[in-house]
Amino acid sequence: MSKNGPLALAFNALVITFMLAPLVVVCIVAFTPENTLTIPTTHFSLRWFKAVFAHPDFMQSFWNSLWLALASATIATLLAVPAGMAITRYAFPGRDFLNGLFLSPLIIPHLVLGVALLRLFALVGGTGSFGWLVMAHALIVTPYTLRLVVAALVGFDRSAEQAALSLGASQATVFRRITLPMILPGVTGGWLLSFINSFDEVTMSIFVTSPSTVTLPVRMYMYATESIDPLMAAVSALMVAVTAIAMVVLDRVYGLDRVLVGRR
Template sequence: MAKNGPLALSFHALVVLFMLAPLTVVCLVAFTPENTLSLPWHGFSLRWFKAVFERADFIQSFYNSLILAVVAATLATLIAVPAALAITRCRFPGRNLLNGLFLSPVIIPHLVLGVAMLRLFALMGVNGSFVWLMFAHVVVITPYILRLVIAAAIGVDRSAEQAAESLGAGRFTLFRQITLPMILPGVAGGWLLAFINSFDEVTLSIFVTSPSTQTLPVRMYVYATESIDPMMAAVSALVIALTAATMIILDRVYGLDRVLVGRH
């Protein structure tokens, strides 16, 4: 065991380095004073961050993505929590089918989902609608919340619930005061993963957005096809900073170990 310690540590260090190296390079390129995607060998500059905030289309796309991610993650949570409790605590015909249906968007490629929803929305005459774009994101991100809430619900000691129920607590009171606090780390972790996945979603969004509902990842994709300059690195650095800040806040409030495992 001791002999494998340094080897295992070196392996994990290499994995972390492999994951962080591209992000580090992108963040460094964002500070370059040059007009090309090069490292800031000749000093650091904020010119590309300033350029981002001067682009009204990027600002609007950011707000679109932020509102979309918050609302979609919240709606998906409202769907996933009761579904997870029903799947883990009830026995009914079609239970496994319901579980598979909720988790199917993880298996189906987002390209296929995007084409299918594009066709569906065209038939319904709702192409470019922000509401239906939100619906598409809810479908895609619900499985992330469902899995964490299921893990949290399975690990809950139900003796407290049974005691409260024996004392006359109603179903809503029981859920609000006993069940929800115990599964809250799983719910919070699921919401966070759903938010990040919705905010970063590009493959599906390309098919179902319009110029007025264009999200930030789609705007970045379109811009990258037109021009290659460090402004894309600046936008990416801002997105990385936003994600890191969200993770730090969640860690301070709940603790990432509790959130990601979905247990106390």
């Protein structure tokens, strides 16, 4: 049977429906005018979205998550670009170890990372610090940026760089005017992917946040333990919208197929 036969298409449709159905239901419930988690049957209302923007704790947590994601994604990119260039361009002792070290957060459960970082922050006196929280998030999102940077550098034609060097350009000039513009889609895509993962991170953040640095996912988790009402659905719908917009930008800049395959 052809891979694109009716059964294969039906199976793919069922899988997509199974994955998207909870998100669709949550987004619909967010527009309910009722006080309980119900699908609106008479009319749609923006009542709970207004309540989100009027809730000071949620708004503060949103800004915490936004600045945290911006900072951690930027730090991850600054680390991933030179690391990716070293890994792909030079053969040196420990190169495989370095690559594995940068990618290791992908295989370590975030629960384990959260407990370990909580102990580390307690030892160095960094508990509750926003700066240390940024470093923690940069640790877990750097692998995503590194993978896309490495993918952009694999098979990179260095003839333009060599020509510029032969004409007297410095290494810094070559990187700024030739190398970086040519790998910019991969760098930008890696930054966006890191931003998305940092903004949505909850498991590790539960352990390392403080009352003044609570992120939006952690605030949602805390709120859900106390009350379940459509406010949670409205916040979830807004997070889905932010993530979807970032994914669209990522697809336009780099291409989701390259992200999933991991090569150009």
